Amino acid sequence: MSEKGISTLGREGLILRLKEAQSKFGYVPQEVMAELAQSLEIPINEVYGVASFYSFLSTRPLGRNVIRICRSLPCYLKGAQTVIEAVEKELGIKPGETTPDGRFSFQLANCIGLCDQAPAMLINQDAHVELTPEKITQILRMYK
Amino acid sequence: MENKVNLTLNGRAVSARQGMTILEVARENGIDIPTLCYLEDFSPMGACRLCVVEVEGSRTLVGSCHTPVTEGMVVHTHSPKVLAARKILVELLLASHPDSCLVCDKANICELRRIAADLEVGLPRFHARKHYYPVEDENPHIIRDMSKCILCRRCVIACKSAGNGSMFSVAYRGFESKVVFGCDQLVDEAAVCPDFDGCIALCPSGALRKPVKIGEERAEKALIIKG
């Protein structure tokens, strides 16, 4: 956002404010949705409808770091499955789950636009490319 | 003075007022096009696609509820191509619909079932996962069974009971889409609305219904299915 700041935006700021909550709390808590509904004068179900539509927003708590491994065809062809298995082994969780210590949530993503450097993943906002099972251990160590 | 638009509807020359949709013109001329999401007093959604018609020169079929008529338009509302498409659309809705018509409270007034019968939909050709949602029967005025919902959104757009908008919204996306109350909560005892009967009457399937007390007379007219 540039000059205005997102709090001055009306309805058009809803997604930005949901994203703000997402990065602050790691998810969009119900209290935040209730506040947004009140300040925008829309019913909470409408806020929920928006929040639940987008895959980078979560209405349930996620771990401190969110791993999104691309599972679309270009990454799949380059062995994304072995990378997925390496993460599963390293963290002891399956896609869709969060580690008990809350350090990582693990998700599979649709094409993230890094197909020339496949297989690829995002951890939070960082792109990691040309992944191999061996690289996974090192990369995950960077996130506390 | 109003501008007139001349078009050909099922081989017949008709004239319409500028700004009318194909559906409005068809209905004015006594042609019945089935609809599931359309509501007369609201802006069209174009979601169910059941009202599609063939317009000569168009690459695809067009939704008649939202497409305005234009001068010289040639429309076929019941061509074999249209009927085949409508039939598959209904089959797609039924693909994930519970097979519980026999015991469904709305069975005899169900619009989906009537349209399916009109289009001579037989045994299901397509299958999709069923949605298993709990029946929401805590509220004395409304029962929701979202496993029967066909996502027509009539209840969403027609409801104005939440002050600044509807009590219901569509949440999630794709096949997981669901009409939710609050943050996907059950419609509980506490939910109040001056006009639950309004949305119940609009629901074309068994998703919304009125709790019926034993022995009470039913107000709705029963459905007569041909064949």
Add this chain to the structure above:
Amino acid sequence: MPQQRVVLKNCGVIDPRRIETYLERDGFKALAKVRREMTREQVTDEIKASGLRGRGGAGFPTGIKWEGARQAPGEEKYVICNADEGEVGTFKDRYILERDPFTLIEAMAIAGYAIGAKQGYIYLRAEYHHLFDLLQNAINQAKKSGYLDGFRIEIREGAGAYICGEESALMDSIEGKRGESRYRPPFPTTSGLWGKPTIINNVETLMNIPQIILNGAGWFSQMGTERSKGTKVFSISGDVENPGVYELVLGSPLRELVEDLASAKDIKLIQIGGATGRILPYEKIDTPLAFETVLGAGAVTVYNRSRDVIDIVYRTMEFLAEESCGKCTPCRQGTEVMVEILEKFHRGEGREQDIRNLEALSQVMMLTSLCGLGQAAPNAVMDTLQYFKDAYKKRVVV
């Protein structure tokens, strides 16, 4: 036909963080020219004459779009740059934005002048958040240098939804809503963002604009085929030795891209245009890449002979089912039904009847879906049923 750098002219040449390096390469001269010498009508006429068509996949003539918005009544109008490329295998716009954000900004300002808009938005996909600062920096520098007087550009980030690359869903998302497709008409040129006249152009489409203005429509329309003028930027990946971004004159044969440039070997099939794109068998490798034949947004995914056709189609459909907005029946229900049928073939448990059902369903999804996603969702199924029917037949239970 050689590679031709029009869109990628500055990529790898300028410093995307420093406007001076862009100015040295004729930067903002086209904007100065339109403001000084051309009427709005002359600008839209020039773009129309160039034959430029949208590079995001639909191929709509850009000049006609601009003209529509210019002529639409209303004080408030908008220019939107669609930087939400989400088609499987597409990364060309990321490549462009990383290397040359300035040309895009100049083009948006030209578009603003042409249609009479004071506000522009860049809708950036959430997955490209790492480009936000670079883009904002470029906007700030252009503004500071006085090139954006009377025109304001803001970046709006998506939140993870492929469908928001579809123009009507994109506008809903900017408005803070679920990204659902709208029916048309009305078209965005008359009723777009907040109901105001709006043009939505793909990143690559806009990248062509400054050079068309400076070199003239005639220069541009010399390149390409009858109905596909200029160049196209392709993203190629999959079973190739040199994945990456290549710019070719439109009409170049697929073989040149896939075999000569990306060095693919032992090819079985090629998917052009991502999940909603077309699938061609190797035998069709001499097909020219153009709007008349196959193009899409220029995503090219190559599969070698070790790959399984059913696996490819199944994964393609799974993607589309997940990314369908869910508003209209054929797309929401149809993609799910298709996933479940293809899953049966994947397990080797298909039936003859399923093949007929896939064919009938493909037709109806194509004919009745509300937007391009649903209409193009069955492409992979239809093409493989045409070229690789045996792959299905082999998985039928007898």
